[in-house]
Amino acid sequence: MELYGDLHCDTLWKCYRFQSDLEDPTLEVKRNPPFKHLQTYAIYSPDGTEDPYAYFRAVHTYGEEVLRRYPDMCLCYSGEEIDKTFAAGKTPYIYGVEGVGFFGEDMLKNERIALELKKRGVAFISLCYNEGNHLAGGTNVEFGMSTLGKQVALLLRNVGLTVDISHLNHRSADQMLELLPDHVAATHSNCYALKAHPRNITDAQIKELICRKGLMGVNFCHHFLSYPEDAKISDLLDHFRHILRLGGEDIAAIGGDFDGMTRVPADLPDLYAIPALGDALEKEFGAELAQKILYGNMKNYIDLNL
Numbered sequence: 001m002e003l004y005g006d007l008h009c010d011t012l013w014k015c016y017r018f019q020s021d022l023e024d025p026t027l028e029v030k031r032n033p034p035f036k037h038l039q040t041y042a043i044y045s046p047d048g049t050e051d052p053y054a055y056f057r058a059v060h061t062y063g064e065e066v067l068r069r070y071p072d073m074c075l076c077y078s079g080e081e082i083d084k085t086f087a088a089g090k091t092p093y094i095y096g097v098e099g100v101g102f103f104g105e106d107m108l109k110n111e112r113i114a115l116e117l118k119k120r121g122v123a124f125i126s127l128c129y130n131e132g133n134h135l136a137g138g139t140n141v142e143f144g145m146s147t148l149g150k151q152v153a154l155l156l157r158n159v160g161l162t163v164d165i166s167h168l169n170h171r172s173a174d175q176m177l178e179l180l181p182d183h184v185a186a187t188h189s190n191c192y193a194l195k196a197h198p199r200n201i202t203d204a205q206i207k208e209l210i211c212r213k214g215l216m217g218v219n220f221c222h223h224f225l226s227y228p229e230d231a232k233i234s235d236l237l238d239h240f241r242h243i244l245r246l247g248g249e250d251i252a253a254i255g256g257d258f259d260g261m262t263r264v265p266a267d268l269p270d271l272y273a274i275p276a277l278g279d280a281l282e283k284e285f286g287a288e289l290a291q292k293i294l295y296g297n298m299k300n301y302i303d304l305n306l
């Protein structure tokens with residue numbers, strides 16, 4: 001495999017917490033893997049934080065400080081920029097945001113914030129984290145989307161941001177899929193039919209994502225992969241096989257969640273092990289489909305929607 005794209009990692013959060021940088025050897029998303037690497041770096045803003053916008057700014061500033069100290073890394077705003085970055089021998093990246101509790105009732109202010117996020121290179125946005133907020137219900141709670149949450153989701157979509165349903169509970173995710181005709185993805189969730197964990201999405205939701213030409217990034221976290229929870233690459237293949245069986249060959253992608261989970265699969269400990277996943281995908285699904293899963297579908301989505 002030559003190219004690899006990942007819809008989600010929590011590496012910046014880890015750097016922020018431990019005041020480290022990308023040279024930290026304990027990170028799972030490491031620098032200079034032996035393939036071309038496009039990473040989405042997530043910026044996490046916890047639900048219920050009193051001043052979440054200030055918090056978001058702090059993490060984002062730190063993220064920018066971390067990533068911008070590396071001259072070989074380039075924040076990209078389009079598929080064309082990603083191609084050019086690779087052609088120049090550099091490493092492209094984009095951002096995702098988890099939790100936007102800082103959106104309030106003032107829709108003009110919300111629009112300014114949404115445009116600012118886009119200007120900063122954000123591509124994917126989750127309205128809330130697991131606990132949920134005044135916009136939508138997360139996976140730890142029962143309530144659905146609020147009226148304001150629906151207005152914010154439409155606003156995000158209208159400025160060209162993609163709404164991420166990975167941390168929404170099934171009720172909110174269903175409402176989101178009903179609301180948005182496009183610009184919707186599950187960046188790091190697996191198949192509920194194979195592992196009944198609330199962070200995974202149902203077959204009906206996967207089919208809605210397929211209809212909306214969205215994306216589904218399969219997550220490496222063992223909680224979301226298998227019974228018993230000592231997942232291996234073979235468990236990831238099961239989830240990909242299931243998505244493909246539902247017709248998802250154009251939406252299946254990677255949302256590894258490296259640096260955000262308590263335990264990684266034994267045979268997939270970090271980014272350097274991705275070629276083993278590439279080999280397994282190729283052996284199972286053939287080179288062309290493996291390439292779509294590893295990079296092509298994510299890149300195609302960016303080409304069409306960023």
Ligand SMILES: [Zn+2]
Nearest residue numbers: 098167188260
């Ligand atoms: Zn997450």
